Amino acid sequence: MSDSSHYTSMNSPKYRLFVCTKQRDANDAEGCCHNCGALEIYQAFQEEISQRQLENQVEIRRSGCLDHCEAGAVAMISQPKPHEVSWLPTKIQKKIASNKHYYGRLKRADIAELVESHFVNGQPLKRCLL
Numbered sequence: 823m824s825d826s827s828h829y830t831s832m833n834s835p836k837y838r839l840f841v842c843t844k845q846r847d848a849n850d851a852e853g854c855c856h857n858c859g860a861l862e863i864y865q866a867f868q869e870e871i872s873q874r875q876l877e878n879q880v881e882i883r884r885s886g887c888l889d890h891c892e893a894g895a896v897a898m899i900s901q902p903k904p905h906e907v908s909w910l911p912t913k914i915q916k917k918i919a920s921n922k923h924y925y926g927r928l929k930r931a932d933i934a935e936l937v938e939s940h941f942v943n944g945q946p947l948k949r950c951l952l
């Protein structure tokens with residue numbers, strides 16, 4: 823019996839989740855996700871993913887600016903192809919990542935619904951998409 827699909831799914835996550843935690847000065851006109859509660863959002867994602875035992879399907883990491891600073895807190899979810907490596911810097915991942923969805927103005931209260939919708943049901947959560 824070939825077990826290659828099982829092997830692949832065990833070793834490469836189905837989704838990559840980047841949570842922007844970029845910090846700028848409070849008086850910087852560009853704004854930043856850090857000042858919009860990004861660390862709490864990152865932690866909430868970690869908790870939800872862990873509670874639902876999705877760690878093998880979702881690789882989560884903090885990232886630098888995702889170029890939607892006016893809409894913090896921002897997260898980007900991609901579905902990597904098997905050959906896409908995960909160790910590249912965010913700015914390169916942003917360019918090459920497959921099937922990207924950007925979420926913005928995220929609040930702690932959105933995260934459970936977003937995880938359920940995007941990662942469990944495979945449906946992007948429209949009301950939070952940018």
Ligand code: FES
Nearest residue numbers: 842855887888891
């Ligand atoms: S600082 Fe988060 S998108 Fe730019």
